Amino acid sequence: MLTLIGPDGSQKELTLDDFKALFQTTGQGGLKTKRGTIKDIGTYKGVALKDILQRFGLLSRNYRYIITAADGYQLPVDYDFVLGKNVPIYDENGNPTNGAVIPILAYEYNRKPIEFILGGKNYQLQLALVNPKKTYITPGNRWVKAVVKIEVIKTTTPTQTPGETTGYVEIKDFRNETLRVKQPVDRIVSLYGLATQMVYFLSVEDGKKILGGTPLAINDRFVQLLDPEVKSRMIFVGSPKSANVETIKKLNPDVILTAWWGDPNLNAQLEGLGMPVVALNLETVDDYLKSLETVGKILNREKKAEEAVSYYRDAVAFVTGRISKASERPKVLLLYYSMKDKAFKAPGRAFFQNELIELAGGKSVSKSLPGGWNVINVEQVVEWNPDVIITVSYSFTYPSTGVKKTIMNDPAWSSIKAVKEGKVYAMPNDGESWDYPAPKWVLGLYWLAKILHPDLFQDVYIQKIADEFYERWYGIDPGKVTIVGDLQ
Amino acid sequence: MKRLTGFLFLFAGVSCISLFVGRFIFSPLPMNDLERTIMLDVRLPRIVVGALIGASLSTAGLAFQNTFRNPLAGPNVLGVTSGSAFGAVVAILLFTSNPALIQLMAFLGGILAVALVLYLSRLIGDGILSLVLAGMAVSAFFSALVGVAKYMADPYDKLPTIVFWLLGSLAGMRWESTGLLPVPILIGIGGLMLLRWPLNVLSLGEEEAKALGLNVKAYRTLIIMLSTLCISASTAMAGIVSWVGLIAPHMARLLVGHDARSLVPASALIGATLLIVCDDLARSLAPMELPLGVMTSIIGAPALVIILRRRWYAVR
Missing domain, CATH: 3.90.420.10 (Oxidoreductase, molybdopterin-binding domain)
Structure with missing residues (x-):
């Protein structure tokens, strides 16, 4: 019975x-x-x-x-x-x-x-x-x-009495949940593409432990450069909002990385099956660095995470220090191609890109729009009349330089100040775009600061900083990295 | 006929006013280069394309309502819209960056859906009912495939694009972005205008139409094909624009009666006017573009109720 x-x-x-x-x-x-x-x-x-x-x-x-x-x-x-x-x-x-x-x-x-x-x-x-x-x-x-x-x-995460922490690391995630993750972590599932990129940044070796991911990471050309087998190894398991619980359980990960805006029911199901779920928030600089520390702790890469946090903080301090001498802050519009001919999107208040623009000494014209990407009409751009336009694309067949070309050749855009003065710049993309909260946002910050305030950053060479970045953090030959975009 | 002239003036008036509606406000006299570009290269193409799409969706909706003798029939009754959506979504997933290809795939998707419906309906009985049932099945099938594609799409990049596309929008519409798509629309609308008499006869029912000597099967297929051209080309240009194709024919019927001779042009004009108004609101209410499909429902539904109410008043 x-x-x-x-x-x-x-x-x-x-x-x-x-x-x-x-x-x-x-x-x-x-x-x-x-x-x-x-x-x-x-x-x-x-x-x-x-x-x-x-x-x-x-x-x-x-x-x-x-x-x-x-x-x-x-x-x-x-x-x-x-x-x-x-x-x-x-x-x-x-x-x-x-x-x-x-x-x-x-x-x-x-x-x-x-x-x-x-x-x-x-x-x-x-x-x-x-x-x-x-x-x-x-x-x-x-x-x-x-x-x-x-x-x-x-259970993989037994509720033990304090003191018995051997073999486990205790962390607090962005839902304020205290979790125990088994050590060392051998198998990872990442429902959050940006978190996958963060793991590869901490160590390629750990990146190879990610068995389930999202298309953003699976098709990431920079990750493919670090880990040529990623496409055949990493399987698509879903997103923070909807994922296949059984597929994930079959992969039997020691830890699941997700976004703080993920579906709580999904998280509860995954946790119910004994897999700890770590929710990360990457949409501000502070939260990004906090998440980096958390992931570093889980992967036992605390030292590298700490070094990286101070590297990022130094970079922000350096850039904002120089920017404080600026006499004015230009109006900046960041545009992302929407895949509908000549319709573009701008980041709303929830997105990291606005903070990046502000840190680099600009005023983001779209920062008061709601949520994430908003479709923007050229008339609204005329109304804003930005001093600088930054184009962004995550597609390799239609890169940011292509978006820039479309805008520059469109008569409807021709009288906008940025277009008239030739101040339209294509965001660099090395397989990962530099504008979103992935490891390279710091390069995006240097780049944007120099675009907006060239006189203050004459001694800063973006290519040089990028090459050092690739060598120091990924240990790869910078010559192998192809960067598409306006690198000056 | 007098009513039709009235609609024509209303349409012309709304189109002209729409030239001066938008986020960027300026006085028409005198006009500088920028203002002229905004008016003629940004607003005018949207108005023209919006009118074409509104007219084609409501003409096709009316044709379906009469052919199937079903007041609830809309452009998606045979799954054309779902087929187009599926074509577009596949194109978005596979060849992200080519808008022309997305349009082409959407157009072909709609035609494929109807071809499937016509083929399936022969297998299950060949009448109005079998067509509608086959249409339901095909529509459900393609909608499900769209759902699968949404699940597979990258949530950061492609999913928002698919959602944006599915909700319908004329954002970024220029003269050059229409491609050749106005051609099938014009063929479709023109063809349906010429078929007003058969549309009248078909609305009487299959038996009566046969008794009046109409080759029901041939005309029905022809009407379905012309409507499919209209709907798939419209969907290819603007995504899924809901409600207009269902509601405009009803408004027209309440205003000019059931005679297809005046009903067809009246629905075309009302559909065009309605869509232009909705697009005006979609592009000028907020700094970001609002989805057109949402606007048509918000404006269309109350408009229908108001007309029904007035009609009821007149009858009493």
Whole structure:
């Protein structure tokens, strides 16, 4: 009737009589469906989950449990759940309240045997959350019907008592979650393309541990230069908002990197399967550097991360120091090609590019627009009349230089100040564009500062800084890197 | 006929006013080079293309409504729009940077969808019902493929492009960006104008049309082909522009009656006017372009209710 699978793969079959021989728990309870309907209130009789597990020595903080129903539905739960903790509890009207419940495997409902007929077979167990004295309502997705199997798995992140940190590193991510990640990390899944680029920056060796990624990273030509096999190794698993949980579990990563704006339900599912999820925020300089430290800690590259953080901070300090002597801050418009002929996009307030422009001594005209990329009409550009236009492209068939050419040759753009004065510049791209929060944003900062204030940065040579960057941080021959864009 | 002249004036008036609507505000007299460029090279092409698309979508919508005798039929009843969307999305995923290729694939996608519908409908019975059912199936299939493509797309780069494309927009529309697409639109609208009599007869139902000596099958196929030219070319230029093709024929019907002889030109003019107004709002309400498909629903739905209300008043 019930199959118990231990962490070592051993199987135990329990019959209803075995069940009745265990310590019995009776109590009331009911469930609340997704739509908010409350139903199935009544008295349930059965055996508490903790009693079954304890009887067979399977109750431990170091285990997680997957409860499977006859129809294949699976509910992954942890130790706390078995004890009835961390379950939302409502009163009989469906309003949140305080109380305690015990998860039991019930075989009687209102004194009658429970029966679920499925495919001609009768299943007699239901997971129910009950209280011996008072009726509490709990979310319906916990009430698994026709339970046939409980699988016990050793967790990769056991909740240990403090002091036992050997083999694990504890970090705090951008959701303010404290997580434990197994050390050393051998397998990584990165749902956030920019995080993948960060891992390669910290070490190519660690980059090769990324087994699942996003198209941004899989098609990244700079990453391909560092790791020629990336395209055949890294598989596409989804994005922070929607990813294939089963594919990821099959890759069995030690850690999953995602973005702070990712889907919380997805994160919960992944964590429920015992994989720690680290949410990063890269959209401001400070958060970028904080994320770099976090990833450095996870990968045990703390020293390199620290050096890199001080390198980035020095660069920002150097540039802003020089900029403070500037007499004026030109109006800058950053344009990204939208793939619709002659329609372009500008970054809204949520995007890193605005901060980059401000740090480099410019005023971003699009910084008050909402969210991320916004489609911009040439009329609006005429209205803004920017002093400088920066073109950006992440496509190799239509690079930023192509976007620049389109703008320069379009009569409708010809009377805009930047176009008239020839101050349209194509953002360099070495396989990764220098404008977004990937490791090369610092090169973008130097480059932009020199574009906006050439007189203040006469002694700064972008190609030289870039070559040093490639050699120092990636250890590659700068001659192998092809940069497309206006490198002066 | 008098009503039609009225619509023509309304259309002309709205088009002229639209030349002076936009983010960049200037007085028309005197006009400098920049202002002339904005008016003639930025706004005028959008107005012309918007009018073409509005007219073609509503003519095609009307043709479908009459042919299928279904007031809820719109341009996507046979899956043309979904097919076009699929073509465009494939092009975006495979050849990112070639707008002309995206347009071509969108155009061919719409035609492919209808070809499939015509073929499938023969397999399942060959009548109005089988056409509509085949259309539903094909539409659902291509929409699902678009969904798959969205899932596979890079969330930083291609997904926003696909979403932008699917919501419809005339952003960046210039004289040179239309390519040859106005040609199928003009053929489609022109053809449907000539087929006003068969459209009248078909709206009576298949039996009656046969009794009146009409080769129902041949005319139906011809009307579907002309409408497909209209819809796939429009979708190729502007993405998915919802509602206009459904709503403009209804407005026209409420205003000029059911006779296709005046109904077809009236829907074309109303569709064109409606789309121009919506595009004016889409490009001038906010610093960024708003999606055209959203605008048409926001403006179109209340407009329909107002006309229905007035009509109801008149009947009482």
